[in-house]
Structure formats: structure tokens, C-alpha cells
Amino acid sequence: MPRNILIICVDGLGPEYLELTPTPNLDRMAVAGGFVIGQSVIPSVTNVNNVSLITGALPRVHGITANYWLDRATGQEHYMESPDFLLCPTVLQRAQRRGMSTALLTAKQKLLRLLDAGADYSLAAESPDADMIEKVGPPEDIYSPSINHWLFRALRVVLREQDPDIAYCSTTDGMMHKYPPDAEESQRHIHGLDAILGEIVAENPAREVYLTADHGMSAKSRGLDLEKLLGATGIAARAIPIIKDRYVAHHQNLGGAAYVYLDDHRLLGDAVSALEAEPGIESVHARAEAAAQFDLLAERIGDLFVLGDQDTVFGQFETGQAQVEVRSHGSRHESAVPILAYNSPLSPTYRMNLDLVAALGIN
Ligand SMILES: [Zn+2]
Known part of the structure; x- marks a missing residue:
């Protein structure tokens, strides 16, 4: 029997957002289907997890290890948003090979570019075509509270008019x-998504629907500048903010994980000791160990992989550290994510968000 599949990644949807917001449609789907709290890939950032999801593979296989990275071979820093970085096919490419029709919808243009391989139809809410604007109305800007609602309305139109086998x-x-999960603005946002999803499910009663998140979100109060902290002990290094993307209003380049590249490799042991002694740093992993423990691709990470505790972000600060007030992600503490499967013919065990796609059996 031909399958109709919808996979939704709600960016930053930590489980507490669902706990504190009334979501009658998601609740109904969870009861009728299956729901667990699982784990995202670490570092808990958007590009790494969206690519893990859309390929059903781990970073050591698909090659996306950050939003932003330092290419050791050239010494250049890049956003990791080109599809050229992908080392394995997406589920949309694999579906196409089976003759299935495919669609991809994202809020951000940068993500569309990264995930676009194998999409018969694609659309970013940030820059939609005139046809969709006519049907859904003009979207507000990418930082507006309504951009995700617009995206879900566009998704509804695409499913209705094109009925792709997989979206x-x-x-x-x-x-x-x-906003924290108990803020009224946040609840309006999540509740609105739930309402449109309810309409989508009502219009597509036989479609398999899978919903998860790429990462959660934590309130952070301590900022650490890893380059300056190492510099103070005589160790020259570059610290790359894994979370950095072009949408600075979201991240301010402050995230809970960083890759550190040492000028002198012989100082590796000293650097580990210095960082491990720093309050706010939860763990420090040398490259081979980080690649093994977190399933990362060793060639595309730093000499060190540094993870912050729940309260800490890494970035650039004049004096080496600072008090901050920011909600962000990247560490282990933002890796809990909801995993929902509705109308699924399978009942596999989902441990990680990417298991949803890996379990589809579209190889
Ligand atoms: Zn983010």
C-alpha cells in the first residue's frame, strides 16, 4: 500500500513546552499513537539535528557536526549550511528513488538550502513564492511570533493541493x-501550532505523522570565553561557537557547546586540565573520544569538544567571563525532546529523535 508520511521538527520544543501548554490535538495523537521523551544528537543545535532527522543517520555518517565550523585544511571558518557537506542521502532522496513524491518546508532559508536534496517541492517561510502568498497571505518576518503558524498553514495547503507521499x-x-514555557506568548505560539496541526490531521486522516524536536532550550546565566580563559594560562587557541548562524537575534553566538582548536597540539593535556577546572564547564573531550562518544565525524570537530553545564554558554566576552541572561541550547541539558508517532504502521522503540526517520524503512 502506498504510504503518506509527514515528519515535523518543531525547533527548540523541549518537553516542558508541551507540559505547560494545552495541546489537545497533540495529546489525542499521543494517546492514539505513541509518545516518548527521547534524546537529540549532541551538540544540541539545529543543523546537526535536522540533518540527523532528515537522513535518519548520526553525524559521523552524514557529516554535519555544527551550525558553524573551522575547516582545518584551509583555516577558514564557514557556516555549515551547504548541501555539499552532506555525506549521505536524505530520506527525501531515498523516497524519490522509490518513485515517491516529496516536499520540504522550513521557516529559515538557510535550512532549506541544507536539506533541499531530493525535494520535488520546497518552500521557506522566510521567502515564499507569490503563489503561496496569495493562498496563505504574506508572512511576517523570520523573528515574528507568527512565522511558524504561517509555515504550518502553508504545509496544510501543500498537503491539500499536492498530496506529496512524504513531506x-x-x-x-x-x-x-x-520566552520560557510558562510565558503567555510562548503558550499562544505552541497552542496555535497545535490547532493548525489538528486541522491538518483532520484533512489527512490516513497520513502517518511523526513529530519531534531538534533540541530543547534552557535559561543561561553564565558566559565563558574559552579563548581568553585558555589564553590566561598561556595556551593559544580558537574557540568555535557551534551554535552560530546568520540569525543573530536568536543566538547572539552564545551556545552550550564549543569546539576548541589549539595552536600547539602538545598543550592538549594542559588545556583539558585548565578547562576542566573552570566552573560552568561540565565536560571536556579530546577529538577521538568526542567522536566516539557522541558519534561525530572526527575530521569536522575541534581538538577539544567542550560542553557547558545547564547555566553556561560559550562566546566572546571582554573579561573572559560575564553574567548573561539568555535562553539557548547546545549542551546535554537541551537534549531531551518529545517523540510522537501517529498513524504509524510500525511500533519501534524510539530512543533518539532521528530514530523516527531511521524506522520508516525508506532505505
Ligand atoms: Zn536556536
Whole structure:
């Protein structure tokens, strides 16, 4: 029997957002289908997890290890948003090979570019075509509270008019960066998504629907500048903010994980000791160990992989550290994510968000 599949990634949807917001449609789907709290890939950032989801593979296989990275071979820093970085096919490419029709919808243009391989139809809410604007109305800007609602309405139109065999839809986490789960603005946002999803499910009663998140979100109060902290002990290094993307209002380049590249490799042991002694740093992993423990691709990470505790972000600060007030992600503490499967013919065990796609059996 031909399958109709919808995969939704709600960016930044930590489980507490669902706990504190009335979501009658998601609740009904969870009861009728299956729901667990699982784990995202670490570092808990958007590009790494969206690519893990859309490929059903781990970073050591698909090659996306950050939003932003330092290419050791050239010494250049890049956003990791080109599809050229992908080392394995997406589920949309694999579906196409089976003759299935495919669609991709994202909030951010940068994500559309990264995930676009294998999409018969694609659309970013940030820059939609005139046809969709006519049907859904003009979207507000990418930082607006309504951008994800617009995206879900566009998804509804695409399912109705094109009925793709498989669709992948990914929102943006601007609202979670701005508001904690108990804020009224946040609840309006999540409740609105739930309402449109309810309409989508009512119109597509036989479609398999899978919903998860790329990462959660935590309130952070301590900022550490890893380059300056190492510099103070005589160790020259570059610290790359894994979370950095072009949408600075969301991240301010402050995230809970960093890759550190040492000028002199012989100082590796000293650097580990210095960082491990720093309050706010939860763990420090040398490259080979980090690649093994977190399933990362060793060639595309730093000499060190540094993870912050729940309260800490890494970035650039004049004096080496600072008090901050920011909601962000990247560490282990933002890796809990909801995993929902509705109308699924399978009942596999989902441990990680990417297991949803891996279990589809579209190889
Ligand atoms: Zn984010």
C-alpha cells in the first residue's frame, strides 16, 4: 500500500513546552499513537539535528557536526549550511528513488538550502513564492511570533493541493529563545501550532505523522570565553561557537557547546586540565573520544569538544567571563525532546529523535 508520511521538527520544543501548554490535538495523537521523551544528537543545535532527522543517520555518517565550523585544511571558518557537506542521502532522496513524491518546508532559508536534496517541492517561510502568498497571505518576518503558524498553514495547503507521499517540515526556535514555557506568548505560539496541526490531521486522516524536536532550550546565566580563559594560562587557541548562524537575534553566538582548536597540539593535556577546572564547564573531550562518544565525524570537530553545564554558554566576552541572561541550547541539558508517532504502521522503540526517520524503512 502506498504510504503518506509527514515528519515535523518543531525547533527548540523541549518537553516542558508541551507540559505547560494545552495541546489537545497533540495529546489525542499521543494517546492514539505513541509518545516518548527521547534524546537529540549532541551538540544540541539545529543543523546537526535536522540533518540527523532528515537522513535518519548520526553525524559521523552524514557529516554535519555544527551550525558553524573551522575547516582545518584551509583555516577558514564557514557556516555549515551547504548541501555539499552532506555525506549521505536524505530520506527525501531515498523516497524519490522509490518513485515517491516529496516536499520540504522550513521557516529559515538557510535550512532549506541544507536539506533541499531530493525535494520535488520546497518552500521557506522566510521567502515564499507569490503563489503561496496569495493562498496563505504574506508572512511576517523570520523573528515574528507568527512565522511558524504561517509555515504550518502553508504545509496544510501543500498537503491539500499536492498530496506529496512524504513531506518534511521544520520550524524555527525564535519564540523558545525569547520566552520560557510558562510565558503567555510562548503558550499562544505552541497552542496555535497545535490547532493548525489538528486541522491538518483532520484533512489527512490516513497520513502517518511523526513529530519531534531538534533540541530543547534552557535559561543561561553564565558566559565563558574559552579563548581568553585558555589564553590566561598561556595556551593559544580558537574557540568555535557551534551554535552560530546568520540569525543573530536568536543566538547572539552564545551556545552550550564549543569546539576548541589549539595552536600547539602538545598543550592538549594542559588545556583539558585548565578547562576542566573552570566552573560552568561540565565536560571536556579530546577529538577521538568526542567522536566516539557522541558519534561525530572526527575530521569536522575541534581538538577539544567542550560542553557547558545547564547555566553556561560559550562566546566572546571582554573579561573572559560575564553574567548573561539568555535562553539557548547546545549542551546535554537541551537534549531531551518529545517523540510522537501517529498513524504509524510500525511500533519501534524510539530512543533518539532521528530514530523516527531511521524506522520508516525508506532505505
Ligand atoms: Zn536556536
